[in-house]
Amino acid sequence: MNTFTLTGKDLLEIGYKPGKALGTALSIMETAYPDLSKEEQLTKLATILASPADYQQDELWAPVAEALVPPKQEELISLLPEAKEYVIYGAEGIEVGAINQMDTAMRLPVSVGGALMPDAHQGYGLPIGGVLATKGAVIPYAVGVDIGCRMSMSLYAIDSGILTTQSDQLKRILLDNTRFGTATFKNPKDHAIMERPEFAAIPIVRSLKDRAYSQLGSSGGGNHFVEFGVVELHNAENEFGLPAGQYLSALSHSGSRGLGANIAGHYTKLAMQNCRLPQEARHLAWLDLKTAEGQEYWLAMNLAGDYASACHHQIHERLAIALGEQPLAVVENHHNFAWKEKDAPGNEVIVHRKGATPAGQGVLGIIPGSMATPGFIVRGKGEANSLNSASHGAGRVMSRTKAKQTLSLPQVQQFLQEAGVEVIGSGLDEAPMVYKDIRQVMNSQQDLVDVVGTFTPKIVRMCGDEKYMKY
Structure with missing residues (x-):
């Protein structure tokens, strides 16, 4: 019988490290081999230490071997050594961080094309204002968190002078018929979108159905808005068949609310x-569209986009x-989405537009400025270099944090007063001066769109703290 007691110090001396393997080895040796000499015990343990993989299937020593074998490191997918070429519109107004992010996206092995719009600024994964074409893959963070966020505009046969003569009534209409952020309608309107089979077929979507119903017809926070203003159609040769001139208009901007955000996160x-x-590309992880997960995301993404559209339709119905x-x-168009399109040779590609407006040949869209600067109804020119895309707005030049640190409420109120705009809600982080000059942005994309008409906001409602409310 062995009269020597094996200790942890003995195992440390032959190369074991403190931890699970050492403790388990001592326990097994004491229980299973009490009659071996200390020398024989150490020889056996040294053999296992030298080649633990040989013992991973051993009934007795597998626990020690598993603890000794280092966990297998998943191999990272390599990026291309250099970014593929892409076109930047309005490069002089785009921050370096956004360009660096686009460069990284163009190094993905699945990337086949890209473009950066003049309103671009840094985001997560793909920059906001980034357009990326991939082969057989969809990138949730290149779509964005607010899936299917969109613009929707209605033009009315009502004299635009009502904006001055009946401004109080129009403000009351906005207050009664719009909801923002966490506020929702007590009795949401029914909509066919809630009967879609995806709500039953996809587990993550099924769990979000009740919340989606409660938020029907409402708008998100941040830069989302519903506003009244004046549209001026520049000539009678327009898709609406309307005479040139001014029209009362309602414009809304919002997305898929909690439904889209949770789909994106999942x-x-x-x-x-x-x-x-x-590390620098981790937010650009993709799903192969041939996999169950890729197909499921594609269905969920399209549902979220259609849900966002349904919310806008209800806003404008009210x-x-x-x-x-x-x-x-x-007029309606969306961004923060992925489309199946054809490239120049005719191959199917997945075009992600994260904060970019579809601008195919003859496609109508809306590019807003800020709450106090013009927006534009545009007609796409189908420019291949931009992947049939244009900007989705003016783009930020100031972060939300910096805006709150540097701007004051009186300063913003004076700016709005001089612009002739009344604002219900909103905060300093959405002040007009946090955005780029929309005219410069439009000038940078003359090759991408023609201007059909302009929209001048007059009464704007956004989500915001009561202390910032003007009405």
């Missing part, structure tokens, strides 16, 4: 687990009823 996590990229007038024309 599938981004899945993508990052299954598609391991270097406004039309309150105004007592049906719109003469409606």
Whole structure:
């Protein structure tokens, strides 16, 4: 019988490290081999230490071997050594961080094309204002968190002078018929979107159905808005068949609310687990569209986009009823989305537009400025270099934090007063001066869109703290 007691110090001396393997080895040796000499015990343990992989299937020593074998490191997917070429519009007004992010996106092995719009600024993964074409893959963070965020505009046969003569009534219409942020309608309107089969078929979507119903017809926080203003159509040769001139208009900007945000979070996590990229590109993890997860995300993304559209339709339905007038024309477009399109040779690609407006040949869209600067109804020119895209707005030049630190309420109120704009809600982080000059942005994309008309905001409602409310 062995009269020598094996100790942890003995194992340390032959190369074991403090931890699970050492403790487990001592326990097994004491229980299973009490009659071996100390020398024989150490020889056996040294053999296992030298080649633990040989013992991973051993009934007795597998626990020690597993503790000794280092965990297998998943191999990272390599980026291309250099970014593929892409076009930057309005480069002089775009921060370096956004360009660096786009460079990283163009080094993905699945990337086949890209473009950076003149309103671009840094975000997560793909920069806001970034357009990225991929082959057979969809990138949740290149779509964005607010899936299907969009613009919607209604034009009315109502004299735009009502904005001055009946401004109080119009403000009351906005207050009664719009909700922002956490506020929702007590009795949401029903909509066919809630009967979509995806709400039953996809687990993550099924869990969000009740919340999605409660938020129907409402708008998010941040830069989302509903506003009345004046549209001026520049000539009679327009898609609406309307005479040139001025029209009362309602414009809304919002997305897919909690439904889109939770879909984005869920599938981004899945993508990052299954598609391991270097640190600088980790938010650009993709889902292969041939996989179940990729197909599921595609269905969920499209549902979120259609849900966002349904919310806008209800917003404009409520406004039309309150105004007592049906719109003469409606324009709607979305961003924060991925489309299946054809590249120049005719191959199918997935085009992600994160904060970029579709601008295919003849496609109408709306590019807003800020709450106190013009927006534009545009017609796409189908420019291949931009992947048939244009900016989705003016783009920020000041972060929300910096805006709150540097701007004052009296300063913003004076700016709005001089612009002839009344604002309900909003905060300093959405002040007009946090945005780029929309005219410079439009000048940088003359090759991408033609201007059909301009929109001048007059009464704006946004989500914001009561202390910033003007009305």
